[in-house]
Structures are given as C-alpha cells and as structure tokens.
Amino acid sequence: MSSPLLIVSKGSTQHRQWRFLSWGYAVALAILVPLVLQPFEIGKMNRALVLMVAVLAVNLVVGFNGMLALGHSAFMGIGAFVAASMVQDELWDFWMVIPVVVIVGFAIGIIVGLPALRVRGLYLALVTIAQAAVFPTLVNIDELGIARRTGGPNGRDVIEEVDRQESGFSSFFEWLPGVDGARGANAYRYWILLLMTVIVIALVRNIMTSRPGRAVLAIRDSEAGAAVYGVNLPLYKTVNFALSASLGSLAGLMWCLDKGFVAGQDFTFLLAVDLIIGLVIGGVGTLQGSIFGGLFVVWVRDLTKRISIPLGFYTLDGDGPLSAAIFGLILILFTFFAPGGIASMVTAIQKRIIQVVPLTPDGDPITPLSSLDPGPSSTRATWAMRFAIAGPVLLVIGWVLMNVDNLIVGTLAFALRFAIVVLAPIIVFVSMNELRAAKAGRRGENAAAVSSQAKTAGVLGVLSFAYIQAFALNIALRAHHVGHLARESVAVNPDGKTVPAIPLVNEAAKAKDFVGTPGEFCGTSPSGEISDMSVSELCNVASDAIDASETSVGFWLIGWPTQSMLSLVLSIIVIVATIFIGLRYFVFADEKAETASEPAPEDVGASA
Numbered sequence: 001m002s003s004p005l006l007i008v009s010k011g012s013t014q015h016r017q018w019r020f021l022s023w024g025y026a027v028a029l030a031i032l033v034p035l036v037l038q039p040f041e042i043g044k045m046n047r048a049l050v051l052m053v054a055v056l057a058v059n060l061v062v063g064f065n066g067m068l069a070l071g072h073s074a075f076m077g078i079g080a081f082v083a084a085s086m087v088q089d090e091l092w093d094f095w096m097v098i099p100v101v102v103i104v105g106f107a108i109g110i111i112v113g114l115p116a117l118r119v120r121g122l123y124l125a126l127v128t129i130a131q132a133a134v135f136p137t138l139v140n141i142d143e144l145g146i147a148r149r150t151g152g153p154n155g156r157d158v159i160e161e162v163d164r165q166e167s168g169f170s171s172f173f174e175w176l177p178g179v180d181g182a183r184g185a186n187a188y189r190y191w192i193l194l195l196m197t198v199i200v201i202a203l204v205r206n207i208m209t210s211r212p213g214r215a216v217l218a219i220r221d222s223e224a225g226a227a228v229y230g231v232n233l234p235l236y237k238t239v240n241f242a243l244s245a246s247l248g249s250l251a252g253l254m255w256c257l258d259k260g261f262v263a264g265q266d267f268t269f270l271l272a273v274d275l276i277i278g279l280v281i282g283g284v285g286t287l288q289g290s291i292f293g294g295l296f297v298v299w300v301r302d303l304t305k306r307i308s309i310p311l312g313f314y315t316l317d318g319d320g321p322l323s324a325a326i327f328g329l330i331l332i333l334f335t336f337f338a339p340g341g342i343a344s345m346v347t348a349i350q351k352r353i354i355q356v357v358p359l360t361p362d363g364d365p366i367t368p369l370s371s372l373d374p375g376p377s378s379t380r381a382t383w384a385m386r387f388a389i390a391g392p393v394l395l396v397i398g399w400v401l402m403n404v405d406n407l408i409v410g411t412l413a414f415a416l417r418f419a420i421v422v423l424a425p426i427i428v429f430v431s432m433n434e435l436r437a438a439k440a441g442r443r444g445e446n447a448a449a450v451s452s453q454a455k456t457a458g459v460l461g462v463l464s465f466a467y468i469q470a471f472a473l474n475i476a477l478r479a480h481h482v483g484h485l486a487r488e489s490v491a492v493n494p495d496g497k498t499v500p501a502i503p504l505v506n507e508a509a510k511a512k513d514f515v516g517t518p519g520e521f522c523g524t525s526p527s528g529e530i531s532d533m534s535v536s537e538l539c540n541v542a543s544d545a546i547d548a549s550e551t552s553v554g555f556w557l558i559g560w561p562t563q564s565m566l567s568l569v570l571s572i573i574v575i576v577a578t579i580f581i582g583l584r585y586f587v588f589a590d591e592k593a594e595t596a597s598e599p600a601p602e603d604v605g606a607s608a
Helices: 015-037 039-064 074-090 094-116 122-138 143-148 181-208 211-221 224-230 233-259 269-282 287-306 321-335 339-351 380-401 408-437 444-488 505-513 535-550 565-597 601-607
Strands: 008-009 307-308 315-317 353-358 490-492 499-500
Touching: 008 015, 008 408, 015 039, 015 181, 015 408, 039 074, 039 181, 039 269, 039 287, 039 505, 074 122, 074 143, 074 233, 074 269, 094 122, 122 269, 122 565, 181 233, 181 287, 211 224, 211 233, 224 490, 233 353, 269 287, 269 321, 269 339, 287 321, 287 339, 287 408, 287 505, 315 339, 321 339, 339 353, 380 408, 380 444, 408 444
Parallel strands: 008 353
Antiparallel strands: 307 315, 490 499
C-alpha cells in the first residue's frame, strides 16, 4: 500500500462525510462511557478528563510557546483549594466559583510569569520545579489562616456533593445517559467534566488560530524572527503563561468537584511529572495530544498496577516493588516506536488511510486528483477486501479470548473486538471510491475485477457497520432499561438521600439466577441506613435490574437483554435499514444502471 486508500479534496462531499463520521464516533464513544463502564471506572474517566485540561495547560506553555515550565501541579492545587474554601466556607456553588478560580489563577500566573521572562530553558524548568516542590508545604502554614482554609496536613472535605439529586433538577437531568442507578453520581459528574473539557479545548483551539495564538507560535519557532515582525515578546509570553496558569487552576477546581476532598499531598511534584508524561506521550504542541495524554496517564498507570506476569522464579506484579518498572518500560517503548507521541502516530496512520488535498483560492484542488490516482495498478480494492475479512475474524477471536481470565489477554481481546469499529467505515469508503473509479474507466483492463472486489468488500463493510450500530444501540437501550428499574429500587435513608438497593443483592442470589424467595435476594443492610421500605421489597426490583443487565439471549455476539423487547426491535430495524441502504448502493444501483443502459429490441431494429 504505497499510496493512501482515499484521496479527497478539502471540503468535498467525501471529506465532509469522513469528518461527520469521525465526530459521530467521538459522540457515540462519549455517550457509551457512562453506560458501559462500572462506577469506579467512570471515576477514572473523570480523573482523565481533569488531567486532559491540566495537560492542555502545560501544553499551552511548553508545546505552543516553547517555555520549559514544569510546575503546573501548584496551579492545580491553588485552584482546588480556592474552590474548596469558597464552596465549604462561603457556601458558594461550584459554578459560581469557576470565574473566581480562573481570575485567581490568571493573577498568580502573571506574578510567576513576569520573573520567568528573565530566565529560560533549564533555569526556568528549575524554578518551576521548585514551585511544584514547595507548594505542598505552603498549604500547611498556620500564618495568615492558610491552614484553616486548606485543612493543613489532614486536607479539606467538601460536603457539597455534585449529584443530579442534589442539584434540584433531578427530573431535568434524567435524560442524560447513565445518571440512573448505581452509576448516577459518577455519571452526572462525568457529563459536567466532559462539558467543561470540551469548552476548554474549543477555546484553546480558537485562541491558537487567532492572531495572538499565531504570535505565540511564532515566538516558539523563533523569538528573533517574531520580534522582527513586531511581536511584543514580554507581553505575549506573560499573558500566555497566565492563561496556562488559569487553565491549571480550572483543572484543580474540576479535581475538587470530582473527588470532594483536597489535600496538599495530592499536588506534589509527582503530579507535575505525570503531566509532563502525559504531554510527551500524548504529543507536544497538539490539542489531540492533551486528550491522549490524560487517558494514558490514568488508564495505563492503572493497568500496570493490576498486571501480573509469572516469570517462573519471580512474578512481575503491578502491586509489587517493580510496579514503576512496568510503567517505565511502557514509556521507553513509546519513546522508541512513537517519538512524536500518540497524536503523531495517529496522524501517520490516518495519512496512510486518507489524504486531504488542499484547495487553491479559486476553490480547485491544489493538485489534480486524477494525477494522484494509481490507475490500473491500484490495489485499493484488494486492501478493502482484506480489511472486510479481517474485521469479523478479529471480532470472533476477541470474543473467544474474552473467556480467558487474564488482564493482558483481556486487553488484547478488547483491542481485537474494537478493530471492526475502525475498519468498517474505511471498507465502505474505499469500496465506494473504487466503484466510481472503475465506472469512470480509471482501472483499465482490471475494471471488472476491481468492481467485483469492491462490491463484495462493500457488502461486508455494510454488514460490519450494521453490527456496530446494533451493538451500540443495544448497550444504550439495555443501560436505559436497567436504569429505569434501578430508579424504582431505591430507598430513602434518615438524611433524605436515596440509597440504591442493587449493591445490597448478594452474590449467592446471583449464582441462583434469582430463583428463590425475596429474602434470598439480599444481604443484610447496615443499621439505620434504610428506612421507609424493607430490604426484601427493594431487592425484588433490584434483582430484576441485575438480571436485565447480565442475562443475554438472541445472537451470542450481541446479547439482547430478556426484558428489553424495545432493544431487540430497534436493533433489528437498524440492521435491516443499514443492510438495505448498502445493498442498494453496491448491488441494486449497479444492476439498474446496466438495465437502463441496454437499448430496447425495437429501438435496435428501428435504428438498423
């Protein structure tokens, strides 16, 4: 595969379809996160969102401006403690504290940024490292009432819990995916943090494409050249540093909002190291790198803590003394195989799949697309056919490997199952493009073979895409069904807060498939935790919710829940509609075109 599989002009129909599909995948993934993950896993995703904003703050200084600042953990701590103090002491809501935290972070960024103009390079790195190292000690000082505000060595609890039931708009937020049942609080905070992260990324993107942003990039590339063109170096460097500090403080507020507890030991220099790791591994100087970096630091570090590799004479355990060695080995491998970070690796793979040709001021491609077409020697249809076969094969292998009780094998199985999600749209796009090329005569004598391969690959790609849609829809509807049952299986404790009954169902009841008396479905409830309703009554409904989420019938690859007939019907509709549209394009449309092109017998005789 010497040339990209797809070559499109910028702004063309195919380019818009590709971008629409990419954004659709991103939105679908964001919706499925609170529906698929367990509550503690949603908590990890929340922390990843916080670190995305924090890594973006570091990226704003290091990646976009070229200043080696390594002390953003202190800015996060400032934002977290300011938010905790305002919410706990002044009884403000979190949304009211956001502008205060941003302004405080900006002001402190200017105070730190002005002296930073005098130092650069490793000296600036040393100054900011000292800033990160001394911050946990400063929050314990008794003078000026600092320890009273921060809680000193014991930290500070934030009683204000961010939950849809505490917000006063519980009925309004019920439509958000995942906010029902045991996932409710974590899922609700997930949507808030996701919204804040998206807004921050959009703002930074607009800033970097504006005139001040281009000035910051010019300073990074060449300070002398930027000064020659009239860029005010001290002004732009100081303001950019202050803006980075304000984003770091906002990340601290998000940390406080999610955890409900802040302490000085949470914002040590180790957190600053994690931010630098996320920046380098994700991709320096890219917005996507901040997203990949936040996910990497949280999920890969957690994966290394749970890994266990028996080596005969020794077991490499993530909880053992060599836990950091496993994470370090992964960092070394990324340094060798992806020196530009995950963002550059993804960009390189994307360039092998699709090439977007820019346009001239007149709106024409800067290079004619016909000159980039490989002609009769094209192997794109062959690659589409290979991908069409590889996707289902990898899916089946992944489902088989899921039965192996091993963390590494389970991670590999997930990657194999996820491959069809990436390959299906590529197969459809390439097949459509090759059919057009064959009909236009750009495949020469191989037109018939290319057309046949493209049709077969296109049909398989449509079937794969239909499976993806049905599977995602099934997960969403199943979670909605379980959440509906979970809303009914709650009790009210003496404090007026709801207590879900699903966690009270014991493992013995699950093993019996809930066959027995209602009393067998539940474990014992802590004294005084539940009132106004008996535990056995609650667990009747709770067992139905668990049964709906764990019992599967129908296709073994999809697993529709027994109680969710709506999921079954809608999934079948999606499958049939997708297959019909795909076959109409790849099969029936071509037959209609051939029928329309053949002249009628009487017309042939008349012309003779």
